Amino acid sequence: MSTPAPYGRPPLRTVQVLGGASAGSSGQVRALATGLTARGVRVTVCSPQRTEEAHDFTGAGAVHVPVPRRGDPASLAALRAACSGADLVHAHGPHAALRASLALSGRPVPLVVTWYSGGSWDGSRPRVRELVERRVARAASVVLGATPELVGRARSLGARDARLAVLAHPGARAPHEGDMAGRTTADPDKTRAELGTVGRPLLLAVGALHAGRGYRTLLDAARAWRGLEPQPLLLIAGEGPLRSQLQRRIHREDLPVRLLGRRTDVPELLGAADLVLVPGCREARSVLAQEALLAGVPLVAAEVGMMTELVGGAAELVPHGDAEALARAVTGLLGDPYRRQRLRVASRALTRSWPSEDEAAAQVLRVYDELTM
Structure with missing residues (x-):
């Protein structure tokens, strides 16, 4: 009331x-x-x-x-x-x-x-x-x-x-309300099992499939981690006019990428992800980047718009449109659990100030x- x-x-x-x-x-x-x-x-x-x-x-x-x-x-x-x-x-x-x-x-x-x-x-x-x-x-x-x-x-x-x-910021709370903003109570292992991603790194991108969001760069980068063992799987949640074009390329190049379409369970996907990727952004402040930081999921993002000011040192930033740099950042973080943990700690400190x-x-x-x- x-x-x-x-x-x-x-x-x-x-x-x-x-x-x-x-x-x-x-x-x-x-x-x-x-x-x-x-x-x-x-x-x-x-x-x-x-x-x-x-x-x-x-x-x-x-x-x-x-x-x-x-x-x-x-x-x-x-x-x-x-x-x-x-x-x-x-x-x-x-x-x-x-x-x-x-x-x-x-x-x-x-x-x-x-x-x-x-x-x-x-x-x-x-x-x-x-x-x-x-x-x-x-x-x-x-x-x-x-x-x-x-x-x-x-x-x-x-x-x-x-x-x-x-x-x-999505899910942000006043400091006295605790540090659980952006978290989900869903079981990440159950979510992974439902997605068929048990035993391999899970990468996540979310957003409408439109030009300007960096999906072509993301698929370029995905070629670089095909040879990793275990092979990471990139999930892209979202719908849009580029879907058929992206799907054809994924099939043609046998990329470890799955298009999920429009989803209503993004918090659960975030809870199961090892890394969140933002290869491009048309918003002044990426909603996905904020949600990833609030959920404590290590983030790799293109340095575009206000991304640097938004994430500070709590994410791995790469030049916009640089697929090689994006691939290096992803493979580097997957191989460095200590760096991932440092990013989680930094994200908690940052989001408390939002x-x-x-x-x-x-x-x-x-x-x-x-x-x-």
Whole structure:
């Protein structure tokens, strides 16, 4: 049950707008909904239905309104109706922010925008992207950037107010709540047996099978550990347009790689893995990298985006797109249990310092209060 609004004020009514199914932004909205509703804020989440099915915003106390990721009149009308009566609208990502600004056209409702990534958009030309971002930056009352670079970009595009966002990490907890965040109670041996990977090292990558996530580099690297004994098996959990292309290559080159498709048991997979691999990332902060560190699984990641700032010395970093360096890092860690243990210790120390979901919600609520008092 939500706590009452403070000082007798009527509950703040907010609408959270998501454009797609990004694990990073959807996870942040889920965490935000939990923290806001606990503080007496009324939260409505507008997103595609499949995003609600994956992240269960209603389970966090929010009202979910299914709105497809489209800019057609019917979708905009549905979004405009959902925003009717809101005290504040918070859009997550430039696509969602553009649609929210159109839905709010003519209404004096504050618009907060969070930018999670500065990467290119699928099917968008750089000029189109810049025009959209410029309109969004100028329409927003406040832009919250996931990185200092995104804050600077928002300011350069004309944002009235741009600040660094405090983003929750998946499963992060306040220090007094213990160090079990990100862990699973599942039996790793049972998970390995179900996957058919008993007696061999298990490597794990998770993410949509899209260009820009480094899967081609990952398959290049997999050739290097075919000769190891026992031979490691790489599991890739995720679905996407590259699946058939990747599967053909795995079969043609007889690579020790298995495509698992979309999975709902990633914590169990993490608990069974010897190493987690992030060969590329389109998010400012890789969700998988955070989950691996929270679970205490040694991580090998491409040095791209904010990865260095995110993981510090708690992971093995390699140049982006360098398959040989990735293969060396993997084979080196598999042969060095002491190095793996040092990474586990470093990850525990690092994750204790991460902001919790509650701290992230508190920062956002302070912004809301500034705009609605």
